[in-house]
Amino acid sequence: MATTVIDRRTEQAGLRSGPSPAELLELYERMLLVRRVEERLRDDSAAGKLPGAVHLYIGEEAVAVGVCAHLGDRDYVTSTHRGHGHFLAKGGDVRAMMAEIWAKEEGICRGMGGSMHVADVSKGILGANGIVGAGLAIAAGAAFGTKLDGDGKVTACFFGDGASNQGVLMETLNLSTLWELPLVFVCENNTFSEFTPSREVTAGRIADRARAFGMPTAEVDGNDVTAVWQAAAGAVARARSGGGPSFIEAHTYRIQGHFEAEAFVLSGGRYREDAEIAAWTQEDKDPVLRCRATLLASGAADVLHAIEARVLAQVDDAVRFAEAGTPADPALAESLMFVRDEG
Amino acid sequence: MVERRRLIQAVNDALFEEMERDPKVVVYGEDVELSITGDMRGLHEHFGHDRIRNTPICEATLTGMAVGLASAGYHVVVHMMFSNFFYTGMDAIGNQMAKLRLMTGGQVELPITIIAGYGGGSANAAQHSDSAYPVLMNLGGLNVLTPSTPADAKGLLKTAIRGRNPSFFLEASGRGGEVGDVPDGEHLVPFGRAAVRREGGDATVLAIGRMVKPALAAADALAEQGVGVEVIDPRTLVPFDEASLLASVEKTGHLVVVDEARECCGAASQIAAIVAEKAFHALAGPIRRITTPNVAMPYAPNAERHVIPGEERIVAAVLSLVGRAHRATA
Numbered sequence: 001m002a003t004t005v006i007d008r009r010t011e012q013a014g015l016r017s018g019p020s021p022a023e024l025l026e027l028y029e030r031m032l033l034v035r036r037v038e039e040r041l042r043d044d045s046a047a048g049k050l051p052g053a054v055h056l057y058i059g060e061e062a063v064a065v066g067v068c069a070h071l072g073d074r075d076y077v078t079s080t081h082r083g084h085g086h087f088l089a090k091g092g093d094v095r096a097m098m099a100e101i102w103a104k105e106e107g108i109c110r111g112m113g114g115s116m117h118v119a120d121v122s123k124g125i126l127g128a129n130g131i132v133g134a135g136l137a138i139a140a141g142a143a144f145g146t147k148l149d150g151d152g153k154v155t156a157c158f159f160g161d162g163a164s165n166q167g168v169l170m171e172t173l174n175l176s177t178l179w180e181l182p183l184v185f186v187c188e189n190n191t192f193s194e195f196t197p198s199r200e201v202t203a204g205r206i207a208d209r210a211r212a213f214g215m216p217t218a219e220v221d222g223n224d225v226t227a228v229w230q231a232a233a234g235a236v237a238r239a240r241s242g243g244g245p246s247f248i249e250a251h252t253y254r255i256q257g258h259f260e261a262e263a264f265v266l267s268g269g270r271y272r273e274d275a276e277i278a279a280w281t282q283e284d285k286d287p288v289l290r291c292r293a294t295l296l297a298s299g300a301a302d303v304l305h306a307i308e309a310r311v312l313a314q315v316d317d318a319v320r321f322a323e324a325g326t327p328a329d330p331a332l333a334e335s336l337m338f339v340r341d342e343g
Numbered sequence: 344m345v346e347r348r349r350l351i352q353a354v355n356d357a358l359f360e361e362m363e364r365d366p367k368v369v370v371y372g373e374d375v376e377l378s379i380t381g382d383m384r385g386l387h388e389h390f391g392h393d394r395i396r397n398t399p400i401c402e403a404t405l406t407g408m409a410v411g412l413a414s415a416g417y418h419v420v421v422h423m424m425f426s427n428f429f430y431t432g433m434d435a436i437g438n439q440m441a442k443l444r445l446m447t448g449g450q451v452e453l454p455i456t457i458i459a460g461y462g463g464g465s466a467n468a469a470q471h472s473d474s475a476y477p478v479l480m481n482l483g484g485l486n487v488l489t490p491s492t493p494a495d496a497k498g499l500l501k502t503a504i505r506g507r508n509p510s511f512f513l514e515a516s517g518r519g520g521e522v523g524d525v526p527d528g529e530h531l532v533p534f535g536r537a538a539v540r541r542e543g544g545d546a547t548v549l550a551i552g553r554m555v556k557p558a559l560a561a562a563d564a565l566a567e568q569g570v571g572v573e574v575i576d577p578r579t580l581v582p583f584d585e586a587s588l589l590a591s592v593e594k595t596g597h598l599v600v601v602d603e604a605r606e607c608c609g610a611a612s613q614i615a616a617i618v619a620e621k622a623f624h625a626l627a628g629p630i631r632r633i634t635t636p637n638v639a640m641p642y643a644p645n646a647e648r649h650v651i652p653g654e655e656r657i658v659a660a661v662l663s664l665v666g667r668a669h670r671a672t673a
Contacts, residue, residue, distance in 0.1 A: 076411075076414075076415065078411070107448070108448065109446060109447050109448035109450070110448030110449070111448070112445050112446060112447075112448045112449075113445075113446040113447060113448060117446040117447065119446070119447045119450060119451075120450070121414065121447065121450040121451055122450075126411065126414050126451075127443065127446065127447060129439075130438070131434055131438045131439075134407060134434055134435065134438060134439060136404075136407070137403060137404040137405075137406070137407020137408050137410075137411065137435060138407050138408070138410050138411035138414070138435075138439065139411060140404060140407070140408045140411060141407065141408035141409060141410060141411020141412035141413070141414070141415065141419075142411035142412065142414055142415045143411070144408060144411070144412050144415075145411070145412045145414075145415025145416060145417050146415060148369065148393055148417070149415075149416075155411075167403065168401075168403045168404055168407065168434075171399065171401035171403060171404040172404055174399055174401070175398065175399055175401065175404055175408075178399070332445075332448070332449075333445065336444055336445045336448065336449045337444065337445055337483055337484045338444070338484065338486075338508050339444070339452050339506075339507040339508055
């Protein structure tokens with residue numbers, strides 16, 4: 001798992017060997033924000049404060065953060081049902097996301113989308129998506145548009161090992177290679193397809209599916225933010241300069257269940273052992289703790305305390321904002337279906 | 344100026360004009376460069392690969408890509424050949440295109456036009472003959488256009504391409520050769536405005552798309568028997584012009600809906616329900632639905648003719664209503 005295999009072409013396209021110390025602090029802060037936001041969502045979900053299901057990204061933060069560090073507002077991402085991390089890593093507003101999940105008018109989607117559909121189009125976040133694999137084709141379309149624009153915008157498509165078994169992956173690998181789209185496929189292999197270990201439902205190596213199209217492919221330790229950052233640097237640079245699509249398979253682990261409150265629907269059923277989960281929460285595995293350990297070793301303790309305080313304050317503020325928000329306007333359900341212009 | 348055009352030429356004219364007008368209009372689909380149906384012929388030579396291009400055969404991606412491309416600021420036109428292929432591309436139609444605007448709280452506009460042929464009558468058999476629009480109507484976020492004349496085909500398609508919502512433009516199979524007068528240049532047909540194809544006082548026949556022609560033939564035959572039939576062509580099923588239909592039913596007291604789609608949960612059923620709810624007082628008899636039964640389209644031409652609504656079934660339905668009314672008043 002700790003091995004990092006980077007395809008030669010991806011490596012050559014990389015501009016630098018790793019993030020600077022200041023950049024690593026930023027990556028850490030962003031990962032910590034995702035973690036603390038989701039810990040709060042986990043608790044508020046358990047307390048019955050959130051109306052809908054939440055699918056948490058805890059343990060996978062390094063993937064979104066490491067990739068999105070190379071993207072700006074004008075670049076696009078498509079996300080998954082486990083999308084809070086992508087939203088925040090791409091620069092989405094914490095308050096607006098929290099209010100959305102609390103089903104408030106102040107939410108980024110005015111309470112019409114919820115946790116599974118957080119989107120901020122102004123920041124290129126085309127949306128979390130409740131359909132496994134759906135983001136692949138949407139990303140291909142966005143990438144086609146940016147290729148036609150010809151101004152170097154890049155689209156990153158986050159999807160999981162589950163989506164890798166959808167036929168649309170083959171379709172988009174084919175089409176994006178053929179059309180040389182500025183697209184970065186980011187497979188977050190968290191080892192679970194909902195409630196089933198992926199190895200039981202997945203043949204071969206996922207990255208080999210991209211290699212079959214001759215696509216530059218990197219397999220990285222997805223819990224090592226520096227490794228993800230490096231692989232993404234190459235893939236994004238390649239896409240930006242007109243070199244076409246790349247594929248990154250980030251090996252990671254889903255610490256939470258498929259969704260919060262899964263214990264209720266499983267009614268005692270098991271698909272993994274507690275010891276396995278516990279191992280992935282240790283300092284040698286957990287992406288946030290690993291990054292923290294690296295930073296501590298470089299003597300950044302005071303800075304880390306300041307970051308932690310800042311992140312907690314931000315989360316508290318977002319929850320207060322969401323809680324105090326106005327309930328969503330039910331009339332939007334009718335008025336928002338169409339842009340009223342024709343006829 | 345008005346000229347005689349085949350329906351397929353009118354569609355082609357609309358595409359040429361809209362692609363000239365707006366460089367953000369981009370067309371793709373399977374075999375669009377050669378254009379087997381003829382509606383896109385010449386576009387590739389004129390506009391080039393960045394404006395119109397062939398895709399692999401991958402409907403799940405074609406429909407999903409439309410959502411992404413539209414989100415990135417383009418006006419997308421996708422040719423899907425046959426409405427049966429919607430089913431293959433259904434996730435992006437049902438879960439993305441129809442829902443993304445609401446789901447994002449109105450952040451996105453999806454100017455997407457999907458073109459496809461529909462319906463039977465050409466011995467294309469079960470997987471190339473569906474009239475797959477009821478499923479689109481049920482999704483709530485999609486415009487559904489069923490032009491029956493070359494002029495409406497041109498005008499509705501231009502409105503769709505200029506619009507800011509996803510629209511499905513359905514070309515009746517075998518009707519590409521239909522000839523009619525088409526206004527030259529700027530001809531836009533608004534959505535949600537029915538056309539009264541023939542006026543009459545005894546019964547209303549609402550006919551959808553390809554069914555307008557047999558409905559008009561039935562009206563001719565009934566006129567010879569002294570029965571005046573008003574034929575209404577809704578032109579768009581979503582949005583639907585309720586007012587025109589209700590006004591006609593208020594006048595005639597009878598309604599027959601002719602729909603090539605299957606009966607169960609079809610367009611005819613929806614339209615019948617609207618009239619039953621809103622104009623029950625005006626009805627002098629039951630509403631009749633003349634549809635394809637709930638079967639797969641058979642291949643044999645005689646079997647196709649047996650299941651697809653035709654003039655005789657429409658005449659019989661109208662006579663059953665008018666006769667019933669006469670009996671009731673006798």
